[in-house]
Amino acid sequence: MYPDPAFVPVASWLLGDAGASLCTALASTIAPGVLSGDPELLSRIQFAWTITIHIVFASLSVGLAPLIVYFTYKDVKTGSDRYAQLRDFWVKVFALGFVMGTATGIPMSFQFGTNFPIFAEFAGELIGGPLAFEAKMAFFLEAVFLGVLLFGRERVSDRTYVASSVLVAIGAWLSAFWIIVVNAWMQTPQGFDLAGDVATMTDPVAAIVTPRLAWMYVHMQLSAVIAVALLVAGVGAYLLWKHDGDDAWRTAVTIALVVLVISAPVQALQGDAYAKHVEDTQPAKFAAMEAHYETDEGVALHVIAFPRTLEGFTDPRAENLYTLSVPMLVSYLLEGDPGAEVIGLNEFEHTPPVAIVFWSFRIMVGLGMWFIFLGLWGAYRRYQGRLSESDRLLKALMLSTPLGFLAMIAGWYTTEVGRQPWMVQDELLVGESVSPVLTGGEATLSVAAFVVVFGGLFLIALYAFGRLVAAESRRLSTADTKHPTGPEPTSPGSSGAEGGDQ
DSSP: OOSOTTHHHHHHHHHHHHHHHHHHHHHHHHHHHHHTTOHHHHHHHHHHHHHHHHHHHHHHHHHHHHHHHHHHHHHHHHOOHHHHHHHHHHHHHHHHHHHHHHHHHHHHHHHHHHTOHHHHHHHHHHHHHHHHHIIIIIIHHHHHHHHHHHHOTTTSOHHHHHHHHHHHHHHHHHHHHHHHHHHHHHHSOOSEEEETTEEEESOHHHHHSOTTHHHHHHHHHHHHHHHHHHHHHHHHHHHHHHOTTOHHHHHHHHHHHHHHHHHHHHHHHHHHHHHHHHHHHOHHHHHHHTTOOSOEESOOEEEEEEESSGGGGTSOOGGGEEEEEETTHHHHHHHSOTTOEEOOGGGOSSOOOHHHHHHHHHHHHHHHHHHHHHHHHHHHHHHHTOTTTOHHHHHHHHHTTTHHHHHHHHHHHHHHHHHTTEEETTTEEHHHHSOTTOOHHHHHHHHHHHHHHHHHHHHHHHHHHHHHHHHHHHHHHHHHHHSOOOOOOOSTTOSSGGGTTO
């Protein structure tokens, strides 16, 4: 019987009885497949772990690219030391993310052949082109001109140097585009005919420009921009907290807050429209996002929802939830009619794991609301000219540093787990995609290796990033000693340090 009886007292000792009960419920759901060596479940876990690590580095490159263009342009145009300082620091971080993104991304594509060869055979003609374009059109463009950014400041002209930053940004955003093309096709496949067990392309344009492409690409890019804005704001807040007279990092925090206060509300509006598109094209996924089981009219929107029992975490049916809901709002948002009918999960033969989709969606939305508040709070303090004087704001920004990436991961779980059990929506099941010769023992060893290696790479990246921040802090300490700063102006609109980024 699962979980192992030894699990319960250990969990009780570590987490208390309530935490142990929750962990027991979760383990009871997952452990049978893992411990029995189910190749399908283990392959799914391996790919989920791989993309969880990879997406952090990939989104770091995507989100940093526009800021690096801005810092590089301002450095060249103004000759200001603060922009040179910011450019130098964040180009190094970009390079770190690029290297780690490459190291974690290449094995991810190999898993199509090692774990899901039936999928690779089925969809190879549709996904092979975009994956090749991503490597040849985007990756090499980004790699070549990143070298110029890292080592060419004194070796090339100003115009060439700025152009290099632009080309790196184009490469990063093109790379994301071609990957999203593949995933969007898996969500809303079109442009093909079936020839036996193989999808044959009939319309290349339709296969690339799928109904999901624009929605997913905009949402992903905004997510990356928000995540990086929080990262820049968090690092800047930490360095301001320790060195409050530094113009460069006050400028960085100001820019990050401007990006956040614009992008977070736009993301919320785009996400609301995106959800309607999901309901139109993948109604089972939408029903899982709302834990909506029975087809009904006048469906309420759960603003917050908590299970009444611990078992509800793994089976969040509507009747098991304590909710703060807005009556009929889901129906109104979807159809413009508060009495409109919304399809429930019980209408479908194949449904996703509801708990993962339901809770990951709420984590994403809840964090999104926090980002909007944080951006407005920071913008208000900046307007007052009291950005570096607000310890609560600086600490909130520091604590929020990783939350943009957490929200993005939760969004990816909603998207990918919500499609289950389909590998290609309504065309190919995940269970039909797994290699028939893959054994449970091989899958277990593979998952263990990926957890150790990718976990190690992630820790190495965190350590390297921490070293960069620590080095910057030491540099600022030295500068503070050599050039102590006087009192800074605090009135709104002052022309001192708070407004120096204008």
